[in-house]
Amino acid sequence: MTDESRSGCPINLSLETLGDRWSLIIIRDMMFGNRRHFRELLNKSEEGIASNILADRLKRLSESGLITRADDPSHKQKAIYSLTERAIQLVPLLAEMASWGRRHLPVSRTLSVRAEILEQGGRPLWNEFMDELREIHLGTPRPGTGPKASDKMHDAYLAALAEETITPRK
């Protein structure tokens, strides 16, 4: 327990470490949207994150050991952000959060199909997805050979998007 923590309760410490909602939104975008650069995180943001907030939260996430920052070998002037093992292990928490939101809040169809797939797949799919994230962010080859968890989610997203284009909804 650090000196600044208000208690050693695991829920309290998690909330203190994860910070405000923008931190988890950034982790969500890195995790499910594979956004790794500042510009992508800024310009593709569904919630319209402000650039000063993004910069501040990336710094905090880095200080909390949830992300790392490195020079991108393919873009000399760009930094690339990676999730750490500790952040990858947030998949179950985010999956439960998405399930709860889908059940109780007025979510949009296209943005909630990934949550639906995650809920149906349960823990085995979460584990597959974490292995895939470890490959992408930590360079550890994933053990499985089947279709990727992210492909399953992305296919469902594209199907919902196509459906929405045919029958527009609010």
Place this chain on the structure above:
Amino acid sequence: MTDESRSGCPINLSLETLGDRWSLIIIRDMMFGNRRHFRELLNKSEEGIASNILADRLKRLSESGLITRADDPSHKQKAIYSLTERAIQLVPLLAEMASWGRRHLPVSRTLSVRAEILEQGGRPLWNEFMDELREIHLGTPRPGTGPKASDKMHDAYLAALAEETITPRK
């Protein structure tokens, strides 16, 4: 999706609805500590919540349909707060948050034994605990007859507390 929501993503809407960390801390205390009155929530708070923050967050939680407020029949001048079905369904999210905290952050032993029991028990125990909360907060008799999930957690907590009294730790 309400007009004020930044997106219809279930994770974003959950974060917007759950608000800042104090809201989840209050739900945690009502859920795991069975604290139902303002004074209890204030005076027993491990994190030392301030009374103005507590009052504000209780109001917001009530507006978001996560808690209800009623006159306590046994204390004429006291209000009693109850969790709604929507809040009771946060058990899996809080269990995952507690597991994550226990694995990655410097938690205190006594405050994390409940998280350990919840993790070991998995979804069947979470379901039992939700049934128990429905009985307490919504008046729906729980279907099970075995030992209560809360008793299992409380026994583990008391055992850890006794151990800590014998061998004090920081």
